[in-house]
Amino acid sequence: MSKRVVVTGVGAITPLANTAYETWEKIKNGESGVAPITKIDMTEYNVKVAAEAKGFAAKDYMDFKEARRMARFTQFAVAASKMAMEDASVEVGKDVEAERVGVWIGSGIGGLDEFEEQHKKFLNKGPKRVSPFIIPMFIPDMASGRVSIELGAKAMNNCSVTACASGANSIGDAFRVVQKGDADMMITGGAEAAITEMTLAGFANMTALSTNPDPATASRPFDKDRDGFVIAEGSGILILEELEHAKARGAKIYGEIVGYGATGDAHHITTPAPNGEGGRRAMIAALNDGSISPDDVNYINAHGTSTHYNDLYETRAIKDVFGKHAYQLAVSSTKSMTGHLLGASGALEAIFSLLAIKDSMIPPTANYKTPDEELDLDYVPNVSREKNVDIVLSNSLGFGGHNATLVFKKIT
Template sequence: MSKRVVVTGLGSINPLGNDIQTSWGKVKEGISGIETITKFDMSNYQVKVAGEVKDFTAKDYMDFKEARRMARFTQFAVAASKMAMNDAAAVVGKDVDAERIGVWIGSGIGGLDEFEDQHKKFLNKGPRRVSPFIIPMFIPDMASGRVSIELGAKAMNNCSVTACASGANSIGDAFRVVQKGDADMMIAGGAEASITEMTLAGFSNMTALSNNPDPATASRPFDKERNGFVIAEGAGILILEELEHAKARGAKIYGEVAGYGATGDAYHITTPAPNGEGGQRAMRQALKDGDIAPEDVDYINAHGTSTPYNDLYETQAIKEVFGPHAYQLSISSTKSMTGHLLGASGAVEAIFSLLAIKESVMPPTINYHTPDDEMDLDYVPLHSKPKELDVVLSNSLGFGGHNATLLFKKYT
């Protein structure tokens, strides 16, 4: 018999703040974390803005010597994981058996920042000056590996690398581990730190990024004037726990993970399939998995990247899956405030989805000023709305045709 899986802890480092309370508070107020890029000289770039993490000091969360041997995305993952475990009031070896707690943290790109820095040293100073830690610093699985070491988690340890669906796939796959009874608890989510010179050059040259220099309006999902996504960085971590295990230790519960859908477009390396065909199937799978009727969904935290194709096709997919009910539910993109955290986006948005259920509020899509005739649903424009939420979907869609949908519901 399948186990019920609930969420008992949350942790995040993102452009809105370095803790859940600050981040969620800004989401509800419709405050953006996007600013002019400060990491390096942008004079040769058309792109000028990003969602940078501010005031993050790794040694506040981990040993300074070990932190220096971690890439920035791994530091984010470790910090957010410790935050989530503290929020869950769980100590490995005391509240959960070390062999019954695992880690599944995804990253779309990994430590590309460290690779770029070390490559410059290689070219300018020769191979002997390359760090012996470069390989374990830039490989994407090291976030999961380091979190396991830092927290002593000895069950399933894995990493999903599915571009912008990485965080959502990691949560969904970790959900399956607990659901099957292979672990009592999983530390799951995504981490990314790819605001680098090469990443920006690549995304910019494929015209995926917004070249709007105004931080206040660059990320505008579903708006007719949208012209690309705003890259961002950070991490989101959820503690998934088997229900009876959580109840036995008196854990607080944010909500229940009720369903998961994962599909492939088999269409194009960067462009989503027309009408969001792959996304349609992911949403239908999640609904079927959770035994939820389409008309019971109250709100969707959309992938909503602010790119022409994604926002249109995701809207079309929602209409196909939900039919007339698409006009009764509400949809918003919190990327309007955070920017696009790539492999961490699905995890951060899962957190916002659970908090939306917990506090009965729908986050807004800020910067939505000019409606697009082809997109006529309720995108919760500009301001959050109070609403009792029982069932919420969160979509994540990635380059390569990866589609992931997570279904959350109020715990009863």
């Protein structure tokens, strides 16, 4: 018999704040973390803005010597995981057996920042000057590995690398572990720190990034004048726990994860399948997995990247899945405020989905000014909305044709 799985803790490092709750308060108020890029000299780039994690100091969350041996994305994951465990009021070895706690944290790119830095040393000073820690610094699984070491979690330790669906896939895969009974608790989510010279050059040259220099309007999902996504960095971590285990220790519960759907487009390396066919199947699979009727969904936290095809095809897929109910749904993209955290985006948006349930508050799509004739759903323009929220669906879609949908439900 399948176990019921609930969320008992959340933690985050984001462009808006260095906690999940502070980030959420700013999201509800429509505040943005997008600003001019400070980490890189952008003189030769046509992209000028990003959503950097501001004021983050690894030494505030972990041993400084060990932090220097971690890439930035791993530091984010460790910090957010520690905050999530504290939020869940749980300690490995005390409140839960170490062998019953696992880690599944995804990253789309991993430590490319460290790879770039060490490659410059290799070219300029020779191979002997390359750090002996470079390999465990840049491989994407090291966020999961380091969190396991830092927190003492000894059950399944894994990492999903599915581009911008990495965080959502990791949560869904961790959900299956607890649901099956292979662990009582999973520390899961995503982490990314890919605001680097090479990443910006690559995304810019494929014309995926917004070239709008105005931070106030650069990320504008579903708007007719959208011109690309705004890259961001950070981490979102959730504590998934078997329901009876959570009840036995008196844990607070944000909500229940009831459905997970994952599909492949088999279409193109970057462009989504026509009309969001793969995303449509992921949504249907997630709803079926949770025995949820489409008409019972109140809110969709959309992938909503602010690119032409994503916003168009995701809208069409939603209309295909939900029919007439699509026009009663609230659909918003919090990437309008956080930017696109790539492999961490689905995890952060899962947190927002749960907090929407908890606070009966639907976050807005900021910067929405000019309606697009082809995009005619309720995108919750610019102002958050008080509304009872029982069921939320969260979409994440990645390069390579990866589609992941999560369904969260108010606990009953």
